[in-house]
Amino acid sequence: MTLENVDLIAGWAALVLTLMIFSYVLADNFLYRIAVHILIGTAAATVAITIIEGVIIPWVNRTVVEADTDEAGAIIVGIIPLILGLLLFLKSNGLLTSIGNIGSALLIGAGVGVALVGVVSVTLFAVITEAGESVNDSNALDATILIVGTITTLLYFQYISLRSRDGMPRRPLPLQLVALVGEGFIAVTFGALYAGAILTSLTVFGGVVQDQLIFLLEQLGG
Amino acid sequence: MRGGLHLGSALATALAIVTAALVIVGLLSAESTEVAAGSDIVLQIVSITIALAVLVGIWNLISVHVGRLIRTRKGWIYSLITLLSAVAVTAVYVMDETASWTGELEGEKLSPRVFEAVQVSIESALAGLIVFFLTYAIYRLLYKRFTWTSILFMVAVAIVLLGWLPLEDDSLVDLREWLMTVPVLAGSRGLLIGIGLGTVIVGIRALTGYDRALREP
Numbered sequence: 001m002t003l004e005n006v007d008l009i010a011g012w013a014a015l016v017l018t019l020m021i022f023s024y025v026l027a028d029n030f031l032y033r034i035a036v037h038i039l040i041g042t043a044a045a046t047v048a049i050t051i052i053e054g055v056i057i058p059w060v061n062r063t064v065v066e067a068d069t070d071e072a073g074a075i076i077v078g079i080i081p082l083i084l085g086l087l088l089f090l091k092s093n094g095l096l097t098s099i100g101n102i103g104s105a106l107l108i109g110a111g112v113g114v115a116l117v118g119v120v121s122v123t124l125f126a127v128i129t130e131a132g133e134s135v136n137d138s139n140a141l142d143a144t145i146l147i148v149g150t151i152t153t154l155l156y157f158q159y160i161s162l163r164s165r166d167g168m169p170r171r172p173l174p175l176q177l178v179a180l181v182g183e184g185f186i187a188v189t190f191g192a193l194y195a196g197a198i199l200t201s202l203t204v205f206g207g208v209v210q211d212q213l214i215f216l217l218e219q220l221g222g
Numbered sequence: 223m224r225g226g227l228h229l230g231s232a233l234a235t236a237l238a239i240v241t242a243a244l245v246i247v248g249l250l251s252a253e254s255t256e257v258a259a260g261s262d263i264v265l266q267i268v269s270i271t272i273a274l275a276v277l278v279g280i281w282n283l284i285s286v287h288v289g290r291l292i293r294t295r296k297g298w299i300y301s302l303i304t305l306l307s308a309v310a311v312t313a314v315y316v317m318d319e320t321a322s323w324t325g326e327l328e329g330e331k332l333s334p335r336v337f338e339a340v341q342v343s344i345e346s347a348l349a350g351l352i353v354f355f356l357t358y359a360i361y362r363l364l365y366k367r368f369t370w371t372s373i374l375f376m377v378a379v380a381i382v383l384l385g386w387l388p389l390e391d392d393s394l395v396d397l398r399e400w401l402m403t404v405p406v407l408a409g410s411r412g413l414l415i416g417i418g419l420g421t422v423i424v425g426i427r428a429l430t431g432y433d434r435a436l437r438e439p
Contacts, residue, residue, distance in 0.1 A: 001277060001325065001326065001327060002327075003326060003327065003330060003395075004426075005308070006286040006327070006332060006335060007335065008337075010335050010336070010338065013340065013343070014338075014339045014340075014342075014406045016341035016346040017339075017340065017343045017344050017347070018343050018344075018346075021344055021348055021351060022348035022350075022351065024346060024351060025351070025354055028324065033300055034300070034303055035344055035347075036344075037300040037301075037303045037307070038261075038303060038304075038307045038340060039307075039340070039341065039343065039348075040283070040304050040307075041304040041305060041306065041307025041308040041309075041311070041346065042281055042305075042307045042308065042311045042336075042337075042340050043306070043310035043339050044308050044340060045308040045309075045310075045312050045315075046286070046311060046337060046341065046421075047276060047280060048277060048280045049311075049312065049315050051273045051276055051277055052277070055269075055273040056270070056277075057235045057272065057275070058272060059270050061412075066307050067293045077263055077266075077267065077390075080267050081267045081268075081270035081271045082270075082274070082275070083269075083274065084267070084271045085271055085274025085277070087270065087275075088271070088274065088275050088278050089281070091277075091283075092278050092282050096265075097230075099230060101230055101231065101234035102230075102233065102234055102237060103232075103271060103275075104234065104304070105233075105234035105235065105237040105241070106241055106264075106268060106271060107239040107268060107271060107272060108242075108269070108429075109238035109239065109240065109241025109242040109245070109274070110236045110238060110241050110242070110245050110264060110265060110268040110426060111268075112238070112245075112246060112424075112425045112428045113241065113242040113243070113245025113249065113261075113428065114247045114249070114265070114399045115421055115425055115431075116242070116246055116421070116425040116426075117245075117246055117249040117250060119418045119421045119422060120422065121348055122416070123414060123418040123421075124316075124418040124419075124422075127357055127411050127415055127418070128247060128415065130411075131411050134407070138404070142400075142403075142404045143280060145404050145405060145408060146404060146407065146411075147408075148407055148408070149407075149408025149411075149412060150407055150408045150411045150412045150415070152413075153408065153409050153412025153413060153416070154412045154414070154415055154416050155258075156412075157416050159273045159350070165295045166360035173333075176400070180413070183414065184370075184371065184374055185405060185408060185409040186371075186413070187371040187372070187374040187375045187376075187378070187406045187407055188325070188375070188378045188401070188406060189405070189406050189408075189409030189410055189413065190290045190375060190378075190408060190409075191374065191375040191376065191377070191378025192378050192379075192381075192382050192401060192402060192406040193406075194356065194360075194375070194378075194379055195378065195379040195380075195381075195382035195383050196382065197352070197356060198353060198356045198357070198379070198383065199358060199382075199386065200286075200385070201349060201350060201352040201353040202351045202353045203399065204346060204349040204352075204353075205348045205349075205350030205353050205372040206350075207346070208347055208350045209277075214388070221324075
């Protein structure tokens with residue numbers, strides 16, 4: 001078999017798999033499910049190979065295999081994640097669940113730490129600073145809309161309420177009005193993002209159809 | 223143990239709090255300090271543990287499909303396809319790495335070609351398929367929930383989509399530009415600040431041991 005033959009088989013496989021996925025437009029069918037399960041199998045294998053080859057083996061080599069005998073600290077650091085991984089494996093099998101939680105605890109703790117520092121120092125400060133700067137750069141009407149939009153959108157998600165006469169919790173009237181304005185801004189924001197998603201998927205769809213048509217025309221001699 | 227203190231959970235919660243505190247202090251410290259170095263080691267350990275957690279997930283996926291195949295439960299044929307695909311990709315990779323291809327394929331690596339033909343094709347087709355769902359979802363929105371917010375949503379969608387059309391008149395383009403740089407930006411900032419504050423609250427709950435994730439044995 002030559003490399004050209006491999007490319008030809010790959011091209012036909014890609015065309016058939018694409019058609020199998022697009023068959024979902026008609027209805028959920030077994031061709032679509034076969035293609036999706038092929039994706040699951042290949043993706044799982046690819047991810048496993050990438051992790052073992054690109055992450056685990058270099059880590060073990062660097063910290064355990066190539067470490068000097070007097071570098072006990074490096075060896076211990078190298079072994080810790082392997083033990084934690086084993087604990088997670090035992091947890092996933094329903095064995096030693098509470099000990100397996102130690103692995104999860106480390107992940108959650110580190111995740112919380114990184115998220116807190118990242119959110120406060122990057123997202124919150126950056127967005128608030130940027131909001132202040134853009135208000136200065138805009139005309140009076142736009143600046144007002146920017147301030148009102150940001151504040152009302154934020155206030156839409158608060159749930160302070162008073163108990164009404166019928167015993168049901170209700171927001172105070174001023175807050176209801178603010179939340180109503182915020183709801184409008186959220187609707188417009190999500191609408192614009194939705195349109196962006198439509199445009200992106202339309203571009204991808206066009207690209208896929210174009211690629212497959214070019215391949216098909218090449219095979220047909222067109 | 224209902225209502226009691228489970229030792230494993232208490233240990234896990236304590237470890238999560240200590241790890242979070244160490245990471246926060248380390249990330250906020252100067253690079254050359256010992257705390258920063260300790261935090262860096264913890265983050266390296268966590269990165270490898272996450273990689274191993276993904277492997278555990280893949281192992282779980284494979285074992286579920288093997289179980290379904292052995293018991294010939296409903297959908298076993300799809301499990302067979304999943305397993306065969308995984309085995310095929312692994313076999314091609316092993317052949318590549320051991321340089322087992324013969325003839326004109328000697329010395330070639332076929333894994334990237336398999337990846338391109340199978341994974342990239344299916345993922346691109348799935349991404350392209352989304353356009354149908356998005357369009358149908360808008361139709362359903364107008365048909366099932368005709369409210370003032372759904373009208374606003376639709377108007378925003380229409381302005382952004384029509385604003386990309388290459389028309390002679392630029393008014394729609396200007397309107398789209400204004401929409402994106404004023405109301406949408408304001409809404410996005412409100413949402414981002416809300417997400418940020420929500421993350422801070424969840425983080426503080428975890429730091430103070432209020433989070434329930436590690437309480438259950």
